[in-house]
Amino acid sequence: MAHKLTRLVPVFAVDDIERLCAFYEKSLGFVQDFRYGEPTYYVGLVKDVVEIHLISTSSPNARQPWGSGYLSLLVDQVDDLYRRLKGFDAEIVVLPDEGITAYAIL
Incomplete structure (x- = not known):
């Protein structure tokens, strides 16, 4: 099985x-x-x-990655979360553009 x-x-x-x-x-x-x-x-x-x-x-258990990765958090109300994260001085590296409701934070 x-x-x-x-x-x-x-x-x-x-x-x-x-x-x-x-x-x-x-x-x-x-x-x-x-x-x-x-x-x-x-x-x-x-x-x-x-x-x-x-x-x-x-x-000593941390492995050094060969590549890079990212984390996607799928949420409702992405605009509200965007405003909240900006209030915490998060660095937004990709903004929502022309109806795309996604962005990236560091």
């Missing part, structure tokens, strides 16, 4: 895990599901049915 995949969790290697946790919590409403290490080297964040993990680049 084939395995049933139940979820996919992206793991992002980050330089400042505390700053990124605060960003996801305050700007997007994520909450911490778990935290490992002292100092912290790995955190799980959840929001609704979405889960992401952050690993500190200073952790």
Whole structure:
């Protein structure tokens, strides 16, 4: 019998895990599901049915990626979220253009 995949969790290697946790919590409403290490080297964040993990680049378990990646959060009311993120000084690198309701943040 084939395995049933139940979820996919992206793991992002980050330089400042505390700053990124605060960003996801305050700007997007994520909450911490778990935290490992002292100092912290790995955190799980959840929001609704979405889960992401952050690993500190200073952790020996962090793998250096060969390529780059991105995260797409699919939401309703994208314009409201855009205004909210701008209020948190998020750097918006791709703006909605001519009816396209998507943008990218760093």
